[in-house]
Amino acid sequence: MTFLIQNCFHWIGFHFVNFLLQEGMVVKGVDKINSEKKENLYMFVGRNSSFQLTDSPSNHKADIAIIIGNHDPALSFSVDKIIQIDINGLNKKLENAMIIKAPLLFGEWMDMTEEGLIIGKKITRFDSEQFQSESVYIEDFVKATYPVLKTLPNSSNISVISKKIFLNESVKLENSIYIRDNIPIEQNMKKIIAHYRRFKDFY
Secondary structure, X not given: OEEEEEOOOOHHHHHHHHHHHHOOOEEEEEOOOOOHHHHHHHHHHOOOOOEEEEOOOOOOEXXXXXXXXXXXXXXXXXXXXXXXXXXXXXXXXOOOEEEEEOOEEEOOOOOEOXXXXXXXXXXXXXXXXXXXXXXXXHHHHHHHHHHHHHOOOOOOEEEEEEOOOOOOOOOOHHHEEEEOOOOOHHXXXXXXXXXXXXXXXXX
16 A cells, blocks of 8 residues: 655654554655755655655655645645644645544654643643643554544544543544553653654754
């Protein structure tokens, strides 16, 4: 199976690339190497024979396209299925795309300081109630959404929710994926802080 990933060197896109390659998939990444961080991320996957980088997907075919965030309308592609990951609100939903609404995600290569993660101009502190209750580790998110990528869902919109959040009756189970922490958040954060300190110049 071949995946095309737009914004493949966005930190979330990179985790999808890495996971899919480990699963033995062919990945065509769409992005521009216009920063040291992206150049560094490319070094991790660039030599993998199952990965191909392009700055335009217009001449490429794939089984599934994964769009991280907003789609660049100047780009076009030929695929059987489109998945759009809503990470911060979407300006426009792609026609015929299935939308996966991401929770508050954290993981290696995210925009961060040692005190919190950066979303736009806002810092969400790691010790805040919001982070402790709503956040989901990126690897858990990617693994939980992987089965959805390969099947035809009943809904065109799916929300991914941390099981730490109290769920009211208005949430429809069939349109949601619930993720329980496989590893305590403190343990994952310790690993991420160590990674940040090691590669701080590339963050």
